[in-house]
Structure formats: structure tokens, C-alpha cells
Amino acid sequence: MFRTPLASLFTCLVIGIAVALPCGMAMFLHDIRGLTSELGESAQVTFYLKANNREQTALAFLAELNALPEIDSSRYIPKADALRELEESHGIGDVVAFLDANPLPDVVVATPTLSALQSPDELQKLQQTWSQHKLVERVQLDLDWVQRLSLLSVVVERVVWVLSVLLGAAVLLIIGNTIRLEVENRRHEIIVVKLVGGTDAFVRRPLLYMGLWLGMGSGFCAALLLELAFSWLNEPVIRLSKLYGSEFSFSGVQISTFLLIVFVTSLLGIFGARMALSRHLQAVEPA
Template sequence: MKHFFYLHWQSASNAFTRILRQPFGSLLNLVMLSVALALPLSLYLCVNSLQDWVGRLSATPQITLFMEMSAEDADLAAVNSTLRKHPRIKGYRFVSRQQALKDMENRNGLSGLADGLESNPLPDAFIVTPATIEPHELEMLQKELSGLPMVETAQFDASWAKRLYGMVDLARKLTVFLATILGIALILITHNTIRMQILARRDEIEVAKLIGATDSFIRRPFLYHAFWQGVLAALIAWGLTCWLVAMANPAITEFAMLYNERVNLISLNAPEVLAVIGLAAFLAMFGARLATGHHLRQLEPR
């Protein structure tokens, strides 16, 4: 067992020094790989930040429940407790009919409006913030809420929510598409790098096979080479996204201030960075495995 780890440690360190020994060629490769990673990562950051912003947006889809004019305090309390327990509701506030009238007067400069009316024409209302922005769920929630006793209507601006959600969804799909394409590119790039490595070291492979090297012994340094390449490329790509965030954030913040919004790009968190490193290493090793499998069969000793 000790021997097993020793062999792996040796291959890993040899592969790493091999990368360092050809700094220029390795760097070109790493830049290529890290660009392939940085593009979908940057888009992911944008989508993520956009989603975060949408979540915080003051105009988050809201459903307003207008009560029947004849609703009594007991009815209000019943609706209140339903809303409090509902799992798909993030928050709500109650606006009494008196409060609503006062607001209206203040907002529209209609002071004295109430005096001119015989009675308050406005109903009591609950303003509900749903826990979801997914249009279908919103519609379901609206139907459910409008069915509550003594609720006259439940209203919300569906088209606005749909449009916003559609935009974020499109961006997310684009990210997935780009990540898939560039993931394949990453596999192909390492496949090609490892293929070149194998051809450059074919004498060594042939001799090693002749004197008893197993396929896994021959494959191991190439897999580690790919592993390091994946890890280093992921680290560089992470660095690039950090650069993007640092560069873009002041401009975005300034722009958003004009609309009184607080928007900024959010950097990758630690689990995300680890996931990117792991995925890049895996894809690179997969490419290398394909290359070694194919070429080692061709290099059977004669």
C-alpha cells in the first residue's frame, strides 16, 4: 500500500516538474484551457448576480389580496394566520382600508379627499411576497389565495414577472450551453496535448513496455500531467473571473446608482471554486485517458 502511494506520488511530482520544465509550451496550453473555463464561468457569475439582484428587487412579484368590503376582523385574522403558515410565501404586510386611504391622499396630493367621501371606498388588503419567482408557481399561488374566504381578488403583474424570469432563464440556458461546448473543448485540448506528449516520448514508452511496464504504469504520468493542467487552468480561470469582478464592479455600481439600485457581481465562493477545480481536473484526465487508450494500443512493441 505504501508502495502504491509512493508510485503515485512519484508520477505526480514528475508530471509537475515536466510542466515546469517546458514553461512556454505549458503556458500556452494553460492559457488556452483557462480561457475555455473562464468564459462560461464569467457568464455564470453574471447570471448568478442577476438572479441575486432579481431576488432583491423591490419590484419582486407581489400578490395583492383585496378583501371583501364586508370582511370583519375575524376574517382578517383567519387570512392572516393562513398567510403566516404558508410555505410558499416569503413575507406579507397588511394595509388597512384607513391606511390605504391615507396613503392615497398623501401620494396624490388629494388632501381632504376623505372628507368629501361619504364612506371609505377602499378595501383592506394584504401585500404578499411569494417565495418563488417561477411564473407557473406564482399563478398557482394566486389561484389558491383568491380562493380564501372573504378574499375578493388576488392580483399580480404576471407579464412582468414572466418577462424577467424568462430573461434570467435564457441567460442560464446560455451558460449551460457554453459550459458544455467549452467542456468538450477542454477535453479535446488535453487530448491533443497528451497525444503530442505520447508521440514525443514514444521511444521511452516502447522501451518501458519491452522491459515489463504495465499499461497503467505508462498511463499514469500522462494522467497526472492532465490533472495538473486541469487544476492550474482552473486556478488561472478563477483568477481571471476575480479580475473581471474587480474591474467591472465599480462601473456596475455607479450605473446602478443612477436607478437607485444596489447591484454588483458576486465572486465565486469556496465550494464553487473547488467544484470548478475538480471538474476541470476530471475533464482533463478524461481527455488524457482517451488519448492514452488510443495511442498506447498503437505503440505495442515490435
């Protein structure tokens, strides 16, 4: 490896690019899930209650909702409070003064759990069931963007798994082929070592170290490529998220992520070298 540094560097870069793609998508998925969690706090199911309900009845209905596993929290908004909030937020006090009665209904606003947000069918079933409740006039779901992001995260997760398996196999093949070529280049050297009593374990050791160094170097290259890519993308993403009132940004390569990438690529390097040596080293024997 150290005798041909340029070739080894290119090998590490090729493997690093292959590793960076699924790792980058996994990091993107992690950040998207954080955004889904952030938006989940603003996702709401609004229950408009019938006009003839009493406050005690509404509070009992609130307790029923809080007991549901799909609901994280809920709150009761009396129609008087709703009218006051509307008056303060929109500055329509003069208009409200001319009203003979409060036209707004009592409302219960519920926030679904994150697991419920990832199950649109369950929320639709919840809407249909509670729309028939004797206290409820109408149920409104305000979950479109959150559900889209949740479904997007599911799709990205499956793509990450597929790419991880395919590109992981590609990394093993690249390292295995590199070790095979190294065995062929050292054929005469290996034969001489075996003639003077060198064991297969002795011959195998430096080649396993070569696989380890290739894997480790590839991990460094992958982490560097990811950090450069996310740093370049982060500025426009931050500007875009601010337009939507969010503080979303890419987290970049953390220390734990860096160590995990290097650890996994090192294991792939050793395993790929081991597989190649178990097959090709036996073919190199003294005549």
C-alpha cells in the same frame, strides 16, 4: 510539459478560456438568483376587499391566504391605516380633511414564495381563483420584473448546462490531443523504456501527471480570467443597480469557487490523459 513551457502555457490559456465561459455564466446565474430573491421581497399580490367587510372577516381571509403554499407572508391593512399612510407619504392632509368618507378599501398584501415567483401560471391561476372570492373586489399582481428575472435565470441555467457539456468535451479533446502529441514525441524514449522492462503503468505515470498539471494550470487561468472580468464589470453594475435602489453587485471568484474550478479542471485533465493513453500508448511497442 516543462520542456516546452510556452506551448504548455498557451494550452492552459486555451483550456482556461473554454472553462471560464460556463463558469462565468454559472456565477452570473448565482448572482441573478440573489437579485431575484431580493426583488422577491418587494413582489406583492394585493387583494382589494369589498366595502362591506368586517375586520374579523378580513382577518379570517388573511389566515386563509397564509395557509396557501404559494404565499410566504401576508398582512392586513385596514382602510383607516391606508388613508393615514397615504396622507403621511404624499402630504395631502388638507385634501383628506375635506373628504366626507374614506374612499379607500381594506387591503390584504401578500408576498409570494420564490418557487411561486418562478411559476407565472400558478400565480395567474391564484389570481383568477381568488378574484371570485366573496370578500374580494379585485386582485392585482405586481410581479412583472421578478417573473422576468426568474424566467431569465431559468434560460441562463439551461445555457450553462449546454455550454458545460460542450466545452467540457472540448477540454477533454484538447488535453487528449496534447497527450497524443506528447506520446508521439516520446515514441523512441517509450520504446527504449519498454525494451528494458518498463511497464505501461510506469510509462503512463508522467503523462498522467502532465494531464493533471495541464488541468490544474487551466483552472488557475480560468479563475484569473473570471476575476479580472468580474472586477472590470462590477463598477458600472454597482452604479446601475444604485439607480434602481438595489445593492446588487457581482460576487467575483470566492475561495470555494476557485477550489471547485481547479478541482474540476484537474479531474478533466487526468480523465482526458487517461482516455488518450488507453488508445495511443498501446500503439507504441518495440519492433
